[in-house]
Amino acid sequence: MSNTKLLAGQVFPDITVTNLNGGNLDLADMSGFDWKLVVVYRGKHCPLCTQYLNTLNSLLPEFEALGVGVVAVSSDTLEKAQSQMKDVTPDFTVGYGLTIEQMQELGLYISNPRSAAETDSPFAEPGLFVINEKKQLQIIDTSNAPFVRPDLNSLIMGLKFIRNPENNYPIRGTY
Numbered sequence: 001m002s003n004t005k006l007l008a009g010q011v012f013p014d015i016t017v018t019n020l021n022g023g024n025l026d027l028a029d030m031s032g033f034d035w036k037l038v039v040v041y042r043g044k045h046c047p048l049c050t051q052y053l054n055t056l057n058s059l060l061p062e063f064e065a066l067g068v069g070v071v072a073v074s075s076d077t078l079e080k081a082q083s084q085m086k087d088v089t090p091d092f093t094v095g096y097g098l099t100i101e102q103m104q105e106l107g108l109y110i111s112n113p114r115s116a117a118e119t120d121s122p123f124a125e126p127g128l129f130v131i132n133e134k135k136q137l138q139i140i141d142t143s144n145a146p147f148v149r150p151d152l153n154s155l156i157m158g159l160k161f162i163r164n165p166e167n168n169y170p171i172r173g174t175y
Contacts, residue, residue: 006107008173012131013105017095025095033069040127043076044084045119048146053088062156075123109144
């Protein structure tokens with residue numbers, strides 16, 4: 001299976017991973033929010049991911065005030081995810097065990113480790129998905145490198161604009 005390019009406005013794929021707190025995690029489950037932000041991070045081997053997740057955690061109240069629930073997910077094992085989250089202590093939900101097939105379904109770039117010192121299996125490069133109340137993809141951002149990710153403060157500013165009913169802002173990129 002090759003990567004699928006997700007299209008703006010399409011329904012977010014049905015993807016379930018394991019919740020770091022136990023049980024299953026449906027990435028599109030809204031759980032008390034009418035919108036959802038799904039952040040795919042590279043994994044424990046990536047210090048930029050730890051920094052990004054810490055920023056995300058500090059901004060979580062702003063996302064939640066906009067009615068946007070937040071979840072982060074990687075292909076890491078339970079042990080790796082637990083180890084990295086000691087440096088984040090997230091207030092958002094974290095999933096792990098994203099499979100190559102799920103990465104492809106999300107249209108993510110997938111990389112092989114540069115060496116055994118980096119990590120031991122293929123992993124997803126950064127991805128960010130904003131899902132609206134109809135479970136449609138409102139915003140899609142994927143990168144093939146760890147240093148290119150949406151600025152979370154800019155995303156909050158944009159979501160404030162999009163979520164304001166007076167602006168009647170459509171899903172962009174659907175031509």
